[in-house]
Amino acid sequence: MKKIKVIGGGLAGPEAALQAAWMGCDVTLYEMRPIRSTEAHQTSDFAELVCSNSLKSESENSAPWLLKQEMRRANSFLLAAADDSAVPAGHALAVDRVEFSAKVAALIEQNPRITVVREEVTSLGERADEITVLATGPLTSPALVAELQRLTGSQHLAFYDSISPIVDASTIDMDKVYFAARWDKGTADYINCPFTKEEYDRFIDALSSAEMVPAKEWERIPGSDVSGADAKYFEGCLPIEEIARRGRDTLRFGPMKPAGLTNPKTGRWPYAVVQLRQENLRADSYNLVGFQNHLKYGEQARVLRLIPGLENANFLRWGQIHRNTYINSPTVLTETLALRAHPNILIAGQLSGVEGYTESIAGGLLAGRFAAALAHGQTPVPAPRISAHGSLMHYITHSEARNFQPANVTFDLLLPLEEDLRKKIRDKKERHRIQCERALAAWDLWLQETSLKRAENVA
Structure with a gap:
C-alpha cells in the first residue's frame, strides 16, 4: 500500500x-x-x-x-x-x-x-x-x-484576505451597547454597538481619511506593482475602507447593517451597527465582525474608537490584510x-x-x-x-x-x-x-x- x-x-x-x-x-x-x-x-x-x-x-x-x-x-x-x-x-x-x-x-x-x-x-x-x-x-x-x-x-492568481480586530471585553462600555441576535435568530450572543446618523457620518469621514499600510513585497500580486488601494481584493472579504470607498452608505448595507437588530433601549433599529462576536470560552475578548482592514495601527486606534462603546477599548489585535495564493x-x-x-x-x-x-x-x-x-x-x-x-x-x-x-x-x-x-x-x-x-x-x-x-x- x-x-x-x-x-x-x-x-x-x-x-x-x-x-x-x-x-x-x-x-x-x-x-x-x-x-x-x-x-x-x-x-x-x-x-x-x-x-x-x-x-x-x-x-x-x-x-x-x-x-x-x-x-x-x-x-x-x-x-x-x-x-x-x-x-x-x-x-x-x-x-x-x-x-x-x-x-x-x-x-x-x-x-x-x-x-x-x-x-x-x-x-x-x-x-x-x-x-x-x-x-x-x-x-x-x-x-x-x-x-x-x-x-x-x-x-x-492572488487575492487579499484579512484579519478582524479583537477587543478586550472588559474595556467595552456596556452602557452604550446591547446584546442581540439579528431578527432574534438564535441566542443573543452578539454585542451590538449602535450608531446614530451623526456618529456614522463622523466614523465614515475618519475612515475615508485614514492612512493605509504600504504594501510589503510579499503582499504584491506577483509580476506587478499592484498593492494597497489598487489591490485585487476577494469580494467576499473586503476591507472596510474599500467598502466605504464604494459609497458613503455601503457599510450600512454590509458589515454595519442594522436591520433586525432592535435596540431594547429605543425599541428601534439603529442607523448603523458594529457587531462583536465572542472570541473564546472565557468571553474576555470579542472580534469586530467583518471589520478587516489595511490601515496603519495608529489609524485603526483613531477610527475604531469612534465606534460607540469602544471609545476607551483596549485592542488585543489590530486588523490586517494579507495576500492569499490559490x-x-x-x-x-x-x-x-x-x-x-x-x-x-x-x-x-x-x-x-x-x-x-x-x-x-x-x-x-x-x-x-x-x-x-x-x-x-x-x-x-x-x-x-x-x-x-x-x-x-x-x-x-x-x-x-x-x-x-x-x-x-x-x-x-x-x-x-x-x-x-x-x-x-x-x-x-x-x-x-x-x-x-x-x-x-x-x-x-x-x-x-x-x-x-x-x-x-x-x-
Whole structure:
C-alpha cells in the first residue's frame, strides 16, 4: 500500500491526515512552523484560525449548515473538535481558537498512523509509492509556489484576505451597547454597538481619511506593482475602507447593517451597527465582525474608537490584510482534487479555490478520502454533484477559468430544483429544505459506498 504525505498543518491538512489514517493508511504530516512562519500566523499550532473564529451558520437548511451536516455524517475530525470547543455565537458555530487548536493537536498526536515532521517542504518530487496532499493554504511558501507553477505550467492568481480586530471585553462600555441576535435568530450572543446618523457620518469621514499600510513585497500580486488601494481584493472579504470607498452608505448595507437588530433601549433599529462576536470560552475578548482592514495601527486606534462603546477599548489585535495564493483549479484539477497532469498530487483547502474555514476542512476531508483510495489502489469516487461537497468541487473544477475566484458554499452552487417544481413551490425556505434533503440523501449513499471500501481496507 502506498504511503501518504500531507503538507500543511492548517485546517485542510490535519483533516486530510486524520481521514486517511482512519481509512487505514500511514500518513506523514509536514508543517513548516515554527521552523519557518508566515506573515499571518502567530503560533506554530495545528489548525490555527488566523482570521475570525466563526465557522458560519448553523441555521437549519442553510448552505453552511448543509455542508457541516454532511461533514458530521462523514466523521469530520476537525468539525467535531469545533463542536467541542464552541463559544456562544447566536445561530453560528464559533470556537475558542486556543481550545480548538489544542483538540486538533491531541487528535493528531494520539493517532498511531500519523507521523508529524516539522520542516519546510520545498519540492514536490513524485514517487510511485507515495500520494501527496498539498494543503499549505493561502500563504504557501515561495518555494512551493514555484513548484506549483512548474507542475501546472500556469500562473497563480492572488487575492487579499484579512484579519478582524479583537477587543478586550472588559474595556467595552456596556452602557452604550446591547446584546442581540439579528431578527432574534438564535441566542443573543452578539454585542451590538449602535450608531446614530451623526456618529456614522463622523466614523465614515475618519475612515475615508485614514492612512493605509504600504504594501510589503510579499503582499504584491506577483509580476506587478499592484498593492494597497489598487489591490485585487476577494469580494467576499473586503476591507472596510474599500467598502466605504464604494459609497458613503455601503457599510450600512454590509458589515454595519442594522436591520433586525432592535435596540431594547429605543425599541428601534439603529442607523448603523458594529457587531462583536465572542472570541473564546472565557468571553474576555470579542472580534469586530467583518471589520478587516489595511490601515496603519495608529489609524485603526483613531477610527475604531469612534465606534460607540469602544471609545476607551483596549485592542488585543489590530486588523490586517494579507495576500492569499490559490491555483486556477478549473484548468488543472479533477473533481477528486488531483492535478490532471500529476494524479498522485492532490490539492486541498484554500489553495484549491475554496474560501472559508468550513470549506477548507471539507476539502481536507475529501482529499484525505481520495488519497486513501489511491493509496489502496482504488479509483476515488467524486462526491455527488447534488451534495454541498460535490457542489464545491464542481465549482472549483468547472468554473470559467478566466474569471475564477474562490467561493464559499452557497445555494447558488447547489443544483437547482427542476423548473416545474420551482414554479410550484414559491417559498424559498421550502425549496432550500428540499435541496438539503436531496443533498443529504445522496451524500449518505456516497458514504455507504465508500465506507464499504474502508471496511475492506482496514480488515
